[in-house]
Amino acid sequence: MFKKILFHKELSPKKKMKNSLLYLSRVRGAKKAWDKRYDRVLAANKKYSTPCESQVESDHEKLWSDFRRKADLTTLRVSKNISGVSNPKIIPEDIYVADIEPTLITDKSVDYISIKSFYNRWFPEGIFPKDLFHRIDGQYLDRNLEVSNYNELQRLAKQITYPVILKPNKDTYGGMDINIVNNAEELLSLANKRKNFVVQEKIKQHDFFEKFHPKSLNTIKLFLYKSVKNDQLHILSMALRMGKNGSLDNESAGGVSTFIRDDDSLNGYAVDKLGTKYLEHPNTGAPFDCKIPDLDRLRTLARKIGNKVFFARVFALDACYDNEGNWRIIELNTYGQSIRFAQYGGQPFFGEFTDEVIEHCKENHWALN
Structure with a gap:
């Protein structure tokens, strides 16, 4: 990508220098942050460093070579060793942070819509708290x-x-x-x-979600993508997040998460922030093998909200199911998506849209503008 910046015909010499330095700073910052995180993951779970099949790793490096001369294999290996699925389209965490997300979010002012005091001004009452x-x-x-x-x-x-x-x-x-x-x-x-x-x-959650961890509001995280080809909105994936040991449901607060399959069932295990796997909830013993109820109605609501979000092609919603059987949206997140929720479940974050995202970000990279 550095070569593309330096030889880009539409950038002035001053702009080339400025963008190169900005990009270098972002790449180094992302690598440092994710190296630190994965050092902790691998210290807790040494077997997650086991290599994938050589062809998969070769294909992975080739697929992401426009962004890094040699892509870091850690995200791929950790995702494979957790999920059992080897897929070269798994996105390296540092590339997502430094290249993909800032290219798909074209205007920083989009963060204005994520200010929680404004939710009930932007959207119909009764959806958000x-x-x-x-x-x-x-x-x-x-x-x-x-x-x-x-x-x-x-x-x-x-x-x-x-x-x-x-x-x-x-x-x-x-x-x-x-x-x-x-x-x-x-x-x-x-x-x-x-x-x-x-x-x-304070929203009271439905008994179905209460059974996993009654001391936290357990939520569904939905990731949405607005296609760079035709502006059609897609739900990329969903995950159930639960508290643990009395914590909130956020993994950074000590919670665990489990990927939701396309048939609305949980994928059999949950992980904490270090990737440690649980086949059942460590406090309540609730298994991660059931189907989430009423998800089609949540998908409809998510699309209704998502179609009112502009200047960002990737964003997320946090949703809960209340005690009256209504889906409520807790938060709208425009930056810093946890792409590992899907990838630790064996699915590349952008799924079937990975190729179009790569192509778009190669040609329209933020540092080329």
Whole structure:
């Protein structure tokens, strides 16, 4: 890719130099981050470094050679040793971060739509959690985003039904700083420490999901892709995320995840953030071999929301099934997708669209613009 940047006819010499340095920085940063992660994965599971068949590794390196002279084989090997599936179209994590995602997300302003205080302004009420109060850039706002004040928050804190959720409304990931709040004193104490937050209803989940880990809201992560060829929206894959040992469902918080097959069944095992496999939930003993109910209705809802997302061709939704049998969307994520949920399940993240994504990113790479 460096050669393409340097010899690109439409870039000025100054732009070539600038883009080359930016690309080098991003490549080095991605490699450093994923080397660190996989060092931990392989320290916990040494057998995951076992090579795949030589032809598969050769095909893998060739497929991704436009982005790296010699693609790192670690993602391929770890994915194969977890899932048992060897597929050269598995995306190296560092290439996804440095090359693919920034090319498919053409405008950073798309992140505006992922600010949690705005969900119920962008989409019909009843899909996302009900808002109770907001603070944006230090300013207090009521549930309708009308200007309010701290006195109003104090009044509200005495009237609402607990528990509620207080979470950052921007710049957060992995369940960071999400609090289940049980009383007014706790709510006001947390609110005083943050310039940006949203207070939301606490959704009670359906018994089907409760059985896996009752102490967390267990969610479905859906990954969506808007085709670079015809703008058609596709659901790439889904995974069920569950808490463990009292944690949130996010893997970075200690949770586990299991890939969902095309027939809506779980794929028989879950993994934690280090790739360690579980054939049943370590706390409840719930097996990972059942079918998820009512997923067609979730797919319909996901497409309805996805068709209103612009300037990003890859993004994700977090969904839960509430105690009344309704699918609710918890979050919309535009950056930093966990492509390993699919790949540790044996499926390349972009599946049947891998070739078109590669071709598009070769010709329209962000560093060529």
